[in-house]
Amino acid sequence: MTASQLVLLQGGPDDLPQVWPLPPGGCGEPVKIPRYNAYEHFEFAHEHRTLDGESMPVYRWTYRTYIAE
Structure with a gap:
């Protein structure tokens, strides 16, 4: 994975891991991560940071929603 x-x-x-695969919609689309009985939501922070020599978009946590049963 690049x-x-x-x-x-x-x-x-x-x-949660610090690095996560980009959603299918590409940069700027929200990221929704399943975790236990909920989803953690992250949104693009309109900035990039360098990690191990690679520039990556930053996504900040915004809220959690729970999975309905």
Whole structure:
């Protein structure tokens, strides 16, 4: 997987990875990560940061929604 297919996650639960695959819609689209009985939502922060020499878009945690049963 190349850096252009990854985003940096900022905020949210501590047990989420720092790097996550870019959603199919591409940069700027929200990222929704399933976690236990909920989803963690991240939105593009309109900035990029360098990690291991690769520039990646930053996504900040915005809210959590719970999965209806």
